[in-house]
Amino acid sequence: MISDTNKRIYAMGDVYPNFSKLPKGEYNLQLYLRHDNVQYLEKLKQLVxxxxRNLEEKVCMPCFSSLNCEV
Structure with missing residues (x-):
């Protein structure tokens, strides 16, 4: 479920992908997972x-040749 800061719901879905166009702003994403076996859910605690999303304009990002980078 995707909602804005005023808790207005913009999109809701299930396991099948669906496209939603949102106006500019901040949003909250809530994901609920259910399963009969709690052990399966425990394994998903570190879910990534x-x-x-497509960017409307180009974004410049610095690239470094090593991990020792100073900004």
Missing amino acids: LFIE
Whole structure:
């Protein structure tokens, strides 16, 4: 479920991907997982979520040749 800071819901879904166009602003994403076996859910505590989105304009980012970088 995706909602804004005023708790207005913009999108809701299930396991199937769905496209949602959102106006500029800050949003909250809530993900609920259910399963009969609690052990499966315990393994998902460190779940990583990937959000893919297209940028409207180019973004310049510095690149370093090593991990010892000073900004």
